[in-house]
Amino acid sequence: MSPERYVKLFKYGRNQAVRIPRKFELPGEDALMRKKGERLIIEPARPKSLLAVLATLRPLDEEFPPIPELPVDSVALV
Secondary structure: OOOOOOOOEEEEOOEEEEOOOHHHOOOOOOEEEEEEOOEEEEEEOOOOOHHHHHHOOOOOOOOOOOOOOOOOOOOOOO
């Protein structure tokens, strides 16, 4: 389980805010927040775009079989 740390709550405009210590920083720029009973849960948001998802994948280390050249059928354009 993660170590606990007391943090200060403060007002930011009409919202309540909390500074997240460096030790607890989340990756990315977005997060999901939800309440579960009296607990407030903040977790990293999943990437939104396909490019962001692809950037998280490891490269494949396998060779793909060659694709044979197929004969081209002639097509009549009318």
